[in-house]
Amino acid sequence: MGEVDKIRVREFKAEIDTAAVEEMERQCDVGPATTGGKDDIAGKKKKKKDKRKEQASMFCDNMGDPLCRVRHSPDYVMLVAEHGKEMVGVIRASIKTVTRGRKDAEGCPVYAKVAYILGLRVSPNHRRMGIASRLVEAVEECCRKEGAEYAYMATERSNTASLNLFTAKFSYTPFRFPSVLVQPVHAHPLTLMTRGLPATTILRLSPALAEPLYRRLFSTSSEFFPKDIGAVLANPLTLGTFMAVPSSCATTSHWDPRRSDTGGLPPSFAVMSVWNNKDVYKMQVKGASAAAKALVRWARAADERMPWMGIPSMPDVFRPFGVYLMYGLHAEGGAGPALVRCLCRLAHNMAREDPGCAAVVAEVGRSDPVRAGVPHWRRLSWDEDFWCMKRLSQPTNRDGGPDDYADWVRSQPSTDVVFVDPRDF
Known part of the structure; x- marks a missing residue:
């Protein structure tokens, strides 16, 4: 044998x-x-x-x-x-x-x-x-x-x-x-508002409201959108779904994501959910040089003592650490990209309050327009x-031969949007 x-x-x-x-x-x-x-x-x-x-x-x-x-x-x-x-x-x-x-x-x-x-x-x-x-x-x-x-x-x-x-x-x-975009969690909090962005309100959506919104935005315009999105949103690992809108829209009640007509959503908005991957598994970097470890410790200490300087410090990745995953990222309207950045900073600040969370990650389609609004470090990300x-x-057509159209593998991409299920990350 x-x-x-x-x-x-x-x-x-x-x-x-x-x-x-x-x-x-x-x-x-x-x-x-x-x-x-x-x-x-x-x-x-x-x-x-x-x-x-x-x-x-x-x-x-x-x-x-x-x-x-x-x-x-x-x-x-x-x-x-x-x-x-x-x-x-x-x-x-x-x-x-x-x-x-x-x-x-x-x-x-x-x-x-x-x-x-x-x-x-x-x-x-x-x-x-x-x-x-x-x-x-x-x-x-x-x-x-x-x-x-x-x-x-x-x-x-x-x-x-x-x-x-x-x-x-x-x-x-x-x-x-798709591209994996990684932003380290700094010791200092990030300001949610960006230059040129009007007054903004961030709304927290319940799973009951987020589910129809996601189905409307992704079910026919993205690949890999899970049919059981309601279970994902209701999972305790989903820390919340957030929508950023201009404050002028947030004070009105004429829009509702459950409506199918064009008036159901504000003219500019961004939406995002946060998944606590830190409670699923953790990562750790081993084998780094003593100089690299010392540099990280120095930058982190300086950032903690002088947060007003906004030093882009690196977290301590030489101990077990977790990440937050942003999923369901979508934006519409002229202010959309800026509103995405606002939500990404919100996720960063949430992670900063969670001990041991060292990075915020998003995985989006390589040509997805929302990518332009996601802050990240190139050295930590990959395209x-x-x-x-x-x-x-193997699917077959009426004549019994291979049906190339029915075969997803052979078909051309119908959209630039790939929905990354946080359960698979």
Whole structure:
């Protein structure tokens, strides 16, 4: 019996597998220093350590919950791989129904059931044994049985190991390329108002009011908008939905987002929801130089003692930290971009009040107009988050041949807006 034949893939069982999975994942660091992407991928040779040029690496802490990144999805799958009695690999997938960014003949949104594959890890001592392939094959089959029509994954362009595995071996197609925009949380609060922006009011919307607003704004004009958006907005991890409007509009009662006519919304507005990813998992930078750590400590201390100077200080990312995710970003009207900046500063100040929250993040379509209003640091952000997709079941036309129009993978983008579900981040 070969080593590959000794690999067994099965469903994750929390009561017996949690400790083993956590121990294995501690060996698999996440980030550009080793993987170049969000998730570790088997089959990539580990770089030899060079003590003269030691690089910082990002580590992920699931805080004792291996299901943390899929637990809040409508349905999910988690599989583990064992070599003998040793845990050597893991993979996860969340399953949900999302929009395709277009309407049907009756003007209703077109939906598809998709599986988002994430969290693929293989023990460093068991790579190049085909474990990753076994895990991907198994999770695709599980998702197919659950009715998923498509599967997709996300990684950075530089993560060649991940891209080669999914595109070359499993026929995934590079599909969409949203941008991840990261703003560090400074010690000083940010002023909400920007120069040239008229008096502004920020309204907090209840989930009952936010849901019809989001359905109106995104259900037919964006891809990956979740059909169960109400569950996302009502989840305790959603800290609130906020709308910024000129104060002159906020004092009137003639607009209502539940109305379908053009008078249902103010002429200029921006909307955003905040997801507390800090309570899902945490990150930590390890391996940074002593000089880098000292510089961060100095800038942070100076910012805390002299907040009026507005020093763009870096938070202490060398200890476990969390992030807030801004999702559902949308703006309309001439003041829209400025109102988006106002909401982003509000999210920053909320994160500043939460100990251990080090960054505010947004992921938006690369050509989404709202991107212009999202403040971020280029060195912490990346322009292209590669989303690769595969059709799990082949659609056919009336003649029994392949229906390219029905195949989302083959279709041209119908919109610049990609809705990023915070449960998958």
